[in-house]
Amino acid sequence: MFKVEDLGAVVRVTMQRAPVNAISTEFIAGFMQVLDGLAARTDLTVLHLRSDQKAFCAGADLAQ
16 A cells, blocks of 8 residues: 655655545555654655555545
């Protein structure tokens, strides 16, 4: 659901939940796991959050 690329002081996180990165409880849990993994980094200066879908994020997953 998330691709994390460590580029030194920059970390690129790409959201990959087709078709529009709708936010579900699983999505939030996965994103929190990514952030928790980065929390102790003292060298991190940029967190680049992006999407590989046609929309950055469509909002809530209405099916849930």
